[in-house]
Amino acid sequence: MEFLANLLPAGLAHHAPALVIVIPLVAAAVAALMPNGRAGWAVAMVTASLVAFFALTVLGMVLTDGLISYHMGGWEPPYGIELRVDALNAVLLALVGVMGFLCVLFALPSCADDIEEDKRALFYSAFLVTLAGLLGVTISGDAFNVFVFLEISSISTYTIIAMGAGKDRRALTAAYNYLILGTIGATFFVIGVGFLYMATGSLNMADIAQILQQQGHNRVTQAAFAFIVVGLGLKAAMFPLHVWLPNAYAFAPNFVTAFLASTATKVAFYALIRFLFSVFHPDVAFVELSFTWIFAVLGVVAMFVCSFQAIFQTDARRLLAYSSVAQVGYMMLGLGMGTVLGLQAGLLHLINHSLMKGALFMALGAFALHYGVRHVRDLGGLGRTMPATATAFTVAGLSLVGVPLTVGFDSKWYLIIAALERGWWWAVAALILSSLLALIYVGRMIMTVWMEAAPAHRGQVSPPRRAPIMVYIPMGLLAFANIYFFFDASFLVMLSEAAANAAMGGR
Amino acid sequence: MWSPELSLALALVIPAVGGVFVALLGNKPNLREGATLVSAVLLAINVAYLVEIAPSQPTVVLANIAPGLELAFTLEPLGAIFAAVASGLWIVNSLYSIGYMRGNNEKNQTRFYVCFCIAIASAMGVALSGNLLTMFLFYEVLSLSTYPLVTHKGDENAKRGGKIYLSILMGTSIGLFLPAVIITHYLAGSTDFVAGGLLALNDAQPMIAGILLIMFAFGIGKAALMPMHPWLPNAMVAPTPVSALLHAVAVVKAGVFSILKIGTYIFGPALIAAAPSSEPLAWIAAISIVLASVVAITKDNLKARLAFSTVSQLSYVTLGVMLASPLAMLGAALQIIMHAWGKITLFMSAGAIYTATKKTEISQMRGLGRYMPWLFGAYTVGALSIIGLPPLGGTWPKLFLMQGAWDAGQAIMIVALVASSILNVAYLLPLSARGFFAPADEAKLKKQPPALVILPPVITAAGVIVLFFLIGPIRDYLEPVFMPLASAGAL
Numbered sequence: 001m002e003f004l005a006n007l008l009p010a011g012l013a014h015h016a017p018a019l020v021i022v023i024p025l026v027a028a029a030v031a032a033l034m035p036n037g038r039a040g041w042a043v044a045m046v047t048a049s050l051v052a053f054f055a056l057t058v059l060g061m062v063l064t065d066g067l068i069s070y071h072m073g074g075w076e077p078p079y080g081i082e083l084r085v086d087a088l089n090a091v092l093l094a095l096v097g098v099m100g101f102l103c104v105l106f107a108l109p110s111c112a113d114d115i116e117e118d119k120r121a122l123f124y125s126a127f128l129v130t131l132a133g134l135l136g137v138t139i140s141g142d143a144f145n146v147f148v149f150l151e152i153s154s155i156s157t158y159t160i161i162a163m164g165a166g167k168d169r170r171a172l173t174a175a176y177n178y179l180i181l182g183t184i185g186a187t188f189f190v191i192g193v194g195f196l197y198m199a200t201g202s203l204n205m206a207d208i209a210q211i212l213q214q215q216g217h218n219r220v221t222q223a224a225f226a227f228i229v230v231g232l233g234l235k236a237a238m239f240p241l242h243v244w245l246p247n248a249y250a251f252a253p254n255f256v257t258a259f260l261a262s263t264a265t266k267v268a269f270y271a272l273i274r275f276l277f278s279v280f281h282p283d284v285a286f287v288e289l290s291f292t293w294i295f296a297v298l299g300v301v302a303m304f305v306c307s308f309q310a311i312f313q314t315d316a317r318r319l320l321a322y323s324s325v326a327q328v329g330y331m332m333l334g335l336g337m338g339t340v341l342g343l344q345a346g347l348l349h350l351i352n353h354s355l356m357k358g359a360l361f362m363a364l365g366a367f368a369l370h371y372g373v374r375h376v377r378d379l380g381g382l383g384r385t386m387p388a389t390a391t392a393f394t395v396a397g398l399s400l401v402g403v404p405l406t407v408g409f410d411s412k413w414y415l416i417i418a419a420l421e422r423g424w425w426w427a428v429a430a431l432i433l434s435s436l437l438a439l440i441y442v443g444r445m446i447m448t449v450w451m452e453a454a455p456a457h458r459g460q461v462s463p464p465r466r467a468p469i470m471v472y473i474p475m476g477l478l479a480f481a482n483i484y485f486f487f488d489a490s491f492l493v494m495l496s497e498a499a500a501n502a503a504m505g506g507r
Numbered sequence: 508m509w510s511p512e513l514s515l516a517l518a519l520v521i522p523a524v525g526g527v528f529v530a531l532l533g534n535k536p537n538l539r540e541g542a543t544l545v546s547a548v549l550l551a552i553n554v555a556y557l558v559e560i561a562p563s564q565p566t567v568v569l570a571n572i573a574p575g576l577e578l579a580f581t582l583e584p585l586g587a588i589f590a591a592v593a594s595g596l597w598i599v600n601s602l603y604s605i606g607y608m609r610g611n612n613e614k615n616q617t618r619f620y621v622c623f624c625i626a627i628a629s630a631m632g633v634a635l636s637g638n639l640l641t642m643f644l645f646y647e648v649l650s651l652s653t654y655p656l657v658t659h660k661g662d663e664n665a666k667r668g669g670k671i672y673l674s675i676l677m678g679t680s681i682g683l684f685l686p687a688v689i690i691t692h693y694l695a696g697s698t699d700f701v702a703g704g705l706l707a708l709n710d711a712q713p714m715i716a717g718i719l720l721i722m723f724a725f726g727i728g729k730a731a732l733m734p735m736h737p738w739l740p741n742a743m744v745a746p747t748p749v750s751a752l753l754h755a756v757a758v759v760k761a762g763v764f765s766i767l768k769i770g771t772y773i774f775g776p777a778l779i780a781a782a783p784s785s786e787p788l789a790w791i792a793a794i795s796i797v798l799a800s801v802v803a804i805t806k807d808n809l810k811a812r813l814a815f816s817t818v819s820q821l822s823y824v825t826l827g828v829m830l831a832s833p834l835a836m837l838g839a840a841l842q843i844i845m846h847a848w849g850k851i852t853l854f855m856s857a858g859a860i861y862t863a864t865k866k867t868e869i870s871q872m873r874g875l876g877r878y879m880p881w882l883f884g885a886y887t888v889g890a891l892s893i894i895g896l897p898p899l900g901g902t903w904p905k906l907f908l909m910q911g912a913w914d915a916g917q918a919i920m921i922v923a924l925v926a927s928s929i930l931n932v933a934y935l936l937p938l939s940a941r942g943f944f945a946p947a948d949e950a951k952l953k954k955q956p957p958a959l960v961i962l963p964p965v966i967t968a969a970g971v972i973v974l975f976f977l978i979g980p981i982r983d984y985l986e987p988v989f990m991p992l993a994s995a996g997a998l
Contacts, residue, residue: 401681402681403647403681404640404643404644404647405644405647405648410572410573413576413689416686416689417689417692417693420689420690420693421693428686428689428690432681432682432685432686433682435681435682436678436681436682439677439678439681443673443674443677447670451658451666451669486572487570487572487578488570488572489572489573489576490571490572490573490574493573493574
């Protein structure tokens with residue numbers, strides 16, 4: 001990673017953390033002015049490339065030189081606004097940057113099909129705001145700014161989900177549902193931050209952590225903890241606060257689903273880790289209790305309940321959405337172990353899950369692009385007509401189950417080892433059983449794709465309007481990554497280990 | 508240039524590259540089959556070399572996944588023998604496939620041969636794996652690559668059979684085998700196969716080892732220990748060459764071979780004997796042996812009968828491992844070899860009868876032996892070997908298992924083995940009797956089957972006879988694995 005750290009001239013590299021947010025925010029305004037969708041996409045593409053580049057640079061700098069603290073406008077924290085990057089959020093930043101870049105590639109053909117021409121430029125503008133918001137949540141070292149960026153990303157997310165209305169009017173209710181619940185979540189979060197401010201007089205997260213350590217906890221900080229967990233849990237689709245997610249994923253434009261599935265919940269989950277481990281501390285009694293009795297328990301429940309729900313879904317994207325909630329359960333379980341290894345396994349699964357779900361939703365998007373299919377039963381025969389896409393779908397699907405030769409295997413392996421180390425044998429059993437449930441729902445889709453005949457009523461709805469190569473490149477890269485990082489797991493393991501250590505020791 | 512490590516890698520590369528050539532030559536059937544045969548022969552030569560050098564135990568590390576996790580191959584005598592059986596029979600079976608697939612005008616033949624190559628490559632991977640993780644990986648690839656073969660016909664029946672096949676094999680492996688692998692890694696810090704037993708060397712408690720033993724025995728669904736056996740009869744919807752090679756040799760033998768290898772190198776005989784679960788598991792194996800034989804008698808469909816016979820015969824290996832005495836484990840290893848040669852003969856005979864007459868039920872096969880004497884002769888030799896009569900290869904495993912059971916203080920298991928032999932007579936020989944002595948239903952056989960489906964079973968039947976006389980070298984080769992210290996005593 002060293003070469004990344006030295007790519008930029010020092011003066012520019014110093015500002016990279018700020019540029020990661022500023023570039024998409026400014027570009028959002030530019031995109032809104034673009035005359036047509038293609039120009040809008042070009043702006044988004046340039047922006048996403050720059051963001052990915054800067055995010056990777058920041059990751060390289062953090063891995064080589066350690067913590068970066070960037071003072072906005074030169075004001076010293078805790079009075080000024082601080083952007084604070086350690087290994088934990090550097091990894092998330094890079095993940096969002098890279099996944100954003102790949103998704104935007106996919107957007108060109110996909111959005112041309114999903115979104116009306118006259119709204120497309122505005123759509124890309126809203127997307128860039130979302131991207132800026134997510135990156136802001138990740139990089140901010142200030143609790144209130146986390147809230148601000150969370151709202152920025154959420155509000156623009158409601159918009160881009162609602163854009164699915166062009167294909168299916170139900171996208172409007174899905175987005176509205178999410179709006180109500182998301183607003184409640186954001187409110188809870190800001191109340192929690194308010195309580196923390198009352199108790200400590202500070203909004204800088206590192207500062208809050210220090211003050212809390214000195215003055216100890218009281219009812220106010222406990223209430224703050226509860227509000228923050230619920231608020232962020234809702235954003236992270238933590239069971240049972242996930243009810244907004246299945247419809248949002250099922251009815252949003254394909255590109256939006258692929259993007260949100262691989263980034264948005266991950267960022268909220270990161271914020272949760274940041275608060276649990278860095279602001280509060282896992283040694284504090286009530287935090288520790290919440291690990292065992294809230295996160296681990298709810299995680300396991302999610303792994304089962306949502307996997308079962310996934311088995312009975314007929315809409316392919318809804319099915320994968322329920323699966324996502326179940327997978328968040330895996331991460332919660334890893335987090336709930338409260339050990340470095342557990343958190344590391346959870347983070348590894350977080351990264352790997354992005355790779356799988358990104359590829360899966362892109363493949364479904366490609367199917368939808370060519371044949372307009374949504375339902376699992378309509379996927380029949382696609383193995384013959386679109387073999388490359390079907391292969392990518394299969395690889396990512398097997399990765400979701402955790403079959404060896406795919407990254408899913410690595411994260412399951414680490415989760416189980418972490419559970420064994422913690423002495424939680426029941427968690428091992430839960431992980432295995434839930435993998436079997438995943439085998440059922442993934443197996444059903446893969447079988448349909450390869451074995452069933454094409455349904456009689458399905459024609460080629462829309463012949464692809466743009467070169468489908470723009471679908472194949474990101475999807476193929478992600479599917480390849482699913483296999484490649486099995487063989488070279490040490491890279492992702494190193495990232496997640498650094499991230500987990502940063503979270504644990506990052507006071 | 509030529510080194511043991513290269514040869515080890517080639518054992519996987521040859522069938523894989525063969526598969527690529529088969530795929531490329533898809534529309535030139537003669538060249539395509541040529542590619543299969545050439546890779547089969549090359550593989551067999553390579554494996555013969557591996558058998559020669561196995562005692563030196565070369566190792567190849569394919570990939571370092573993460574600290575403590577690697578994909579690695581290590582050659583040792585058990586794996587070399589299994590690889591030799593699978594690759595040797597692949598040649599014979601390839602000849603047979605050509606005759607069968609063309610004789611029955613099967614569709615999608617290219618896909619068939621490609622999947623076959625992948626399956627052989629993964630069987631080699633299982634055979635030569637250097638640790639549990641690698642073994643598990645290729646075990647799964649074997650399940651997945653044989654699924655298209657099982658469902659080759661593509662009708663509802665084939666799909667149903669394939670579904671049962673895959674769900675049982677994947678379900679048991681992910682549900683039990685994988686956790687057992689991970690727990691082993693957790694207990695021992697690695698999953699390498701080590702002489703004397705990895706867990707034994709790490710002082711695992713017998714109780715935990717017992718639980719792991721149960722997880723392995725049932726998690727390796729390919730070993731078809733009851734009640735994990737239903738996939739095997741259901742997989743018989745596959746074309747006969749698949750049943751012959753995969754369900755008499757590669758797939759099922761990969762299962763019992765895994766159990767034998769894990770028993771030898773992960774647990775070690777002493778730990779198995781100490782584990783509280785080995786005796787119940789030996790009983791389950793004995794019950795599987797007898798029960799599956801009884802079920803086999805009730806089947807009129809020849810392939811179904813052979814399938815249940817396989818279930819029964821596979822449990823010989825599991826039984827041998829659970830008895831954990833040196834001779835019993837040696838018997839288990841011999842069973843892998845001898846049963847493979849015997850059972851492939853029977854399956855190929857069944858397929859040849861089908862190719863010639865389209866008959867699948869035993870009750871319809873009266874008098875066919877008169878028109879196909881060579882074929883029925885081969886069948887009878889194979890059947891007698893399964894029963895365990897000298898001078899046929901199948902004699903030895905039974906003998907060693909019985910002696911091993913006596914050594915292990917489980918003389919009662921001898922009863923199960925004898926009962927199984929008697930039941931074997933009852934379900935295997937009626938076809939020979941009917942074929943040779945009963946009057947034929949039809950005046951004349953419409954057409955003779957192609958020579959390529961008659962010749963292979965005759966070759967393997969001859970092999971069964973040869974193997975009887977080869978017992979000396981085979982025993983000398985395998986004995987050090989199970990008796991590292993004891994001098995080879997009299998039987």
